[in-house]
Amino acid sequence: MTSPRGLQEWMDTLAEQELPTLNAVVREICELSEDEKCRAEDLTKIILRDADLTSKVLKIANSVHYNPSFASIKTVSRAIVHLGFDNLRNITLATTLIDFFLQGKPKLQLIQSLARSFHAAVQAKAMVPFLDGDKKEQVFIAALLRNISELALISTGLPLVADFIDARDQDPQAEHSLALEFLGVDTSLLSRHLIKDWALGDLLSEACENHVHSSAAARAVNLGNQIATYIQRGIKSPEMTKLCQQTASLCKLPLEQAQQQILLMADEASVVAKTYGLDVLISALPDPEHLDAKEEPPQEVADYLFQQRLNQIHKAMMAGDSLPKVTQLSLAALHEGAAIARLAILFVDHKTKQLDVRYVAGKGTHLWRQQIKINLEQLRKGELLHEFLRHQEPYWYQPRLGQKDVGALQIMGATGGLFLAPLQLNKRLLAIAYADGERSTLNARQFEEFQLIANQLNLMMRLSAAP
Incomplete structure (x- = not known):
């Protein structure tokens, strides 16, 4: 069988895949009526006709990202009231799209491509507060779909596509020429036709046009896409240095602050993937510990670094x-x-x-989100975590003192000391702050600083939940 070549042959090939089924659902979500009442009712019907989608949407709606007040959301109609129509529509759209591409046993290339798209969406969304207008969710979805043609091409399973993706990943800047060589069509052109056929919106169309005078929102979409492409080379690589400068310019931030934002969002991408139930993407998302090679600070600087970081929190x-x-x-x-x-x-x-790991810091912790789950119903009476949950007070475990059996916390792999602290709202335990020295002991000063941070987070949760 001859491989497709050129725009029309690829469009015909994609039309023969299962993509039209996805297209119908995506179009239905994107083209909901402008009438407030009708569109809310229509979105509710779309979500409720799929029990799995309903469960996922409600789980995301109850996450700290979309529901910082921690008010329980048990129905789709309540989710629309609490989050707003646009937020819930875009959560539904993202969930539908990603679930479609990840069905069955997705290839590594597809997982990597989806991970880049997801990371791009998180990076782009973080730029919106610094720009004119309030388009966080629109920008998130546009960046997520920015490379829709790549996802569609990979889903065909054709060896020619796999060869193209491998070559492109080796030299991202040569994507245009490589696409013409392997596929006979520019992937940006293919994306524009898919976006038009699927009626995915003006912002996404504008981003794919990539004009010099694009809107700030479209520029954020494209910047997020480029950051996700090059960030694995390190924050100080020539490509990322240029992108950090562009982010600083777009968001009107000092360069150092733009770099910090990009690194924070690189980690945030794994947190948001976890929120969407996409643990499979985490191993393909960047590990911040590998992106920013820091030199050990002199002792006099290290002594005041905690106060500096605390000031940033305040x-x-x-x-x-x-x-x-x-x-x-x-x-x-x-x-x-x-x-x-x-x-x-x-x-x-x-x-x-x-217990589900969401936020991490430190060498070797990136995959904890994907690998570690602790079943609370299987804890043994008397083991460390069981006793901590019973008392819910800050705790310092020191192995040399022959304290409680570590039990389920052995999965964290610490052989030195560890700290635990409860994060609560209205006396309800929401999360546990965990720290360890890996193979090293911890000291009293570190325990005091750990408790201080835990108290700050407890205060922040109360502030977030306040009406």
């Missing part, structure tokens, strides 16, 4: 930044400023009775 809280951002800054304060080797925030899933 500024973020005063500026009204989100709980996820404050959480990331908090772990950075303990990892970099208090020299604690590894940290994590484990959320309590009261429905499944599990």
